Amino acid sequence: xxxxxxxxxxxxxxxxxxxELKCNYSYxxxxxxxxxxxxxxxxxxLLLRHISRESIKGFTADLNKGETSFHLKKPFAQEEDSxxxxxxxxxxxxxxxxxxxxxxxx
Amino acid sequence: xxxxxQTPKFRVLKTGQSMTLLCAQDMNHxxxxxxxxxxxxxxxxxxxxxxxxxTAKGEVPDGYNVSRLKKQNFLLxxxxxxxxxxxxxxxxxxxxxxxxxxxxxxxxxxxLSVL
Numbered sequence: 001x002x003x004x005x006x007x008x009x010x011x012x013x014x015x016x017x018x019x020e021l022k023c024n025y026s027y028x029x030x031x032x033x034x035x036x037x038x039x040x041x042x043x044x045x046l047l048l049r050h051i052s053r054e055s056i057k058g059f060t061a062d063l064n065k066g067e068t069s070f071h072l073k074k075p076f077a078q079e080e081d082s083x084x085x086x087x088x089x090x091x092x093x094x095x096x097x098x099x100x101x102x103x104x105x106x
Numbered sequence: 107x108x109x110x111x112q113t114p115k116f117r118v119l120k121t122g123q124s125m126t127l128l129c130a131q132d133m134n135h136x137x138x139x140x141x142x143x144x145x146x147x148x149x150x151x152x153x154x155x156x157x158x159x160x161t162a163k164g165e166v167p168d169g170y171n172v173s174r175l176k177k178q179n180f181l182l183x184x185x186x187x188x189x190x191x192x193x194x195x196x197x198x199x200x201x202x203x204x205x206x207x208x209x210x211x212x213x214x215x216x217x218l219s220v221l
Binding site: 006009034036043044045046049086092093094095096097098099 | 139141146147148149150151154156162164165196198209210212213214215
C-alpha cells in the first residue's frame with residue numbers, strides 16, 4: 001500500500017538553526033516525491049520535487065531509497081519559513097502525509 | 107487566468123442534507139483531485155480523475171460521489187451529509203505528464219460544517 005508518514009506534527013526552532021522535516025514513504029514501485037508548503041491563509045503550493053533535484057528558498061530534499069525517506073532540510077531557518085509542510089508521493093494518485101507545522105522563532 | 111476555482115467558499119449543512127461542491131479549472135488540465143484537510147490528518151484524497159468521463163476512488167471515498175462530465179469541471183457530491191464530513195475541502199488539478207514532473211495547482215478551499 002502507498003503511504004506517506006510525517007512523524008512530527010510540530011517542529012519549533014529558532015531563527016538561524018538547522019531544520020529537518022522528516023518524511024518516510026511506503027511504495028513498491030519507483031517513488032516520485034514532492035514537498036508542498038502552505039503558508040498562513042494561502043493555498044498549498046509546490047516547494048520542490050524530487051525529480052528535478054532543485055533547491056528552493058534554501059530547502060533541499062534527497063531521496064534515500066534504502067531508508068525510504070525524503071527528508072526536507074534547510075541549514076539556517078528563517079521566520080518566513082513558518083508554515084505547514086506536506087510530503088507527497090506521486091503515482092496515479094497523489095498521496096500526502098499528515099503534515100508538519102514548522103514554527104521559527106526570532 | 108483564474109487557475110482553480112472552488113465554489114462555494116463556505117457552507118453550513120444540517121445532518122442529512124445534500125450538496126455539491128464545484129471545482130473549475132481553466133488550464134486544460136487532465137488530472138483533477140478532491141482532498142479533505144483535517145487537523146492532525148493532513149490532506150486525504152477523496153476521489154480523483156485522470157480525464158473527462160473518468161473517476162477513481164482515493165483514500166477516503168465513502169460518503170462522497172464525483173463526476174467529471176466536462177474536462178474543466180470536477181464535482182464533489184455529498185448525498186447525506188454527516189458531522190464527520192465537517193472539513194476543509196481542496197480541489198487540485200495538474201496536466202498529464204510523467205509522475206514526479208507535474209505540480210498540483212490548488213483551489214482556495216471550501217470550509218464545510220455539518221451540524
